[in-house]
Amino acid sequence: MIDALIAGRLCSRPEERTSKNGRTFVTARLFASTGEERQLVSAIAFDEGTCRALLALDEGDSVAIAGELRPKIYEARDGSAKLGLDLTAHAVLSAYSARRKRQAMQPAPVATEPTGGDFEDEIP
Numbered sequence: 001m002i003d004a005l006i007a008g009r010l011c012s013r014p015e016e017r018t019s020k021n022g023r024t025f026v027t028a029r030l031f032a033s034t035g036e037e038r039q040l041v042s043a044i045a046f047d048e049g050t051c052r053a054l055l056a057l058d059e060g061d062s063v064a065i066a067g068e069l070r071p072k073i074y075e076a077r078d079g080s081a082k083l084g085l086d087l088t089a090h091a092v093l094s095a096y097s098a099r100r101k102r103q104a105m106q107p108a109p110v111a112t113e114p115t116g117g118d119f120e121d122e123i124p
Contacts, residue, residue, distance in 0.1 A: 006085070066092075
């Protein structure tokens with residue numbers, strides 16, 4: 001197992017699926033840049049929070065995914081052998097989730113008492 005943090009762009013919208021035993025999971029595919037080439041990464045998530053984070057994204061969105069990485073060889077459309085990466089996602093970070101976390105860290109506005117005097121001043 002390789003513990004990895006992969007950053008790239010989603011090449012399709014993440015999909016929610018259900019296994020034969022009824023367990024839901026989400027799959028996503030992204031391209032990570034390796035200099036001049038793009039590397040295909042297939043991600044799968046089982047954790048509910050990680051699944052929700054992936055489903056909030058769309059094709060073309062930038063994302064960073066942390067998890068267990070496994071290299072594999074697959075056959076490309078032209079028949080050549082290519083290196084692929086399978087990633088079991090444990091955490092997802094995107095511009096959307098970063099903005100939400102940043103807002104959550106902001107202090108709540110403090111309520112102040114209205115100014116303008118007491119009611120006793122208005123009674124004759």
